[in-house]
Amino acid sequence: MRDSFVVYSLSRAHASFRVICTSRPLTFDWRTKQGAAGFPSGLSLRVEDSLREAINHDESLTSNAESIQSGEDGFASAIGSPSGSNYNTPMSFMTHLESAIDGTKLPADQVQTMHNDRPLWVRYDLEAVRKAVKPADFAARPPTLWRYRELLPIRGEDSIVTLGEGVTPILPVSNLGAELGLEDLWIKDESQLPTSSFKSRGMALAVSMARQFGLKRLVTPTAGNAGGALAAYGARAGMEVYIFMPADTPTSIQRECVQAGAKVYLVDGLIGDCGRIAREGIEPMGWFDMATLKEPYRIEGKKTMGLELAEQLGWELPDVILYPTGGGTGLIGMWKAFGELRELGWLQSETLPRMIAVQSDGCAPIVRAFEAGQRFAEPWPDPVTTAWGVRVPSAIGDFMMLDALRESNGDAVAVPEDAIAPMMMQASALEGIPFCPEAAACIVAAKTMAKDGRIEPHQRTVIFNTCSAMKYQDGAAMDLPTLAGDAPVDYTRL
16 A cells, blocks of 8 residues: 555535545546546555445535535535434544543543643544444545544534634655655645644634533633634634733734734743643633643544544555654644554554654753653753744643653654754755744654664655744745846846
């Protein structure tokens, strides 16, 4: 299955698969049930069979896809909900919540935060999921994260808050791979989500669950993109949102939050100081804290990165995943997804990926704890990095990250802070992808690991571009040559 994978696209007129092979692409039209040039000879039979099975599964997908263009009236069918198609399964098989620190079970039908000041897992009846849905069924659903509803906590479609968060592409990057010495390198580009960041996934689920529980006022501390995502999804849900961020947060992110109607306050301090203000305001302000891992559902949104990646690769996972690590929700969520998929028996892979946590050497508490063999990370003093997403000196999910790294036989890498900005420019110039500084840090780490043999050239390696470089333009001073508009140009000097 190394020669093919599946990505999804949605046009105004119809839904289609694009099956990308090493030979040529195939676009499969749901209306005619015909490929543009037939199934390529190099296409895995497993994917071909899945496509045919999906075609037979749901004849109504064309109208479902078109309904995305029609707004709220077509929402149920657009997300593939039971009332919008011929599916007869519940939206969720969530059974309970479970303390990540000691296994204590908590009811899922009540508002929950943490247990003993540590995060909670969402648990599902996976045997019931296995009976209700099979991998090919997802292919017949519209390309949004809600296609995985059986593995998400939402009870009913009325609770869903969406900005159209679709499936993000996974892109082969041969130019960058050649530069790094990696023959099978891919980028999962999360910059194409509604808020130009992977944070859309977590906040879509968290705000939807807040709506399900009737919450009206939300708060979060943020070092960047989480605040923008909460502001956007909170606005979509008609909720009141408060955001506290360090005073040196890029003004582009400040503006994003303000534009979405949030009440934004700058804090002369670090993310931990912002968290304290949010936490101490719970009682007097009556808000619900949406901070990283302070509620159980952002993990479930981030989990869809892993579900989506598995489906796009034909349920065969890559060998290595490099992921920028701050609060850790994305890394933890993906590892949870892979565990659930393995228990469901849906994976074609014999082994799970090696998870690589990447941080800047200006803020590397997880790397330090990993190298020291510790399960809990000591706070990092005086964190400094331009990769705002990893400027988290202390994370309450530290042990969850470190457990995932060790269970996967993975690694943790701190890259030189002064290597991040140049790699943003170099990698973007090689591939045309707007790499954020966090992804650039992962690229630097991949180069180092390829050079010292920790990643072998032939291994399938995936790096997540967690947001768009366009969100980090405040500090991007450019020294560009200027030409006179009314004078001749000496083109030999260009």
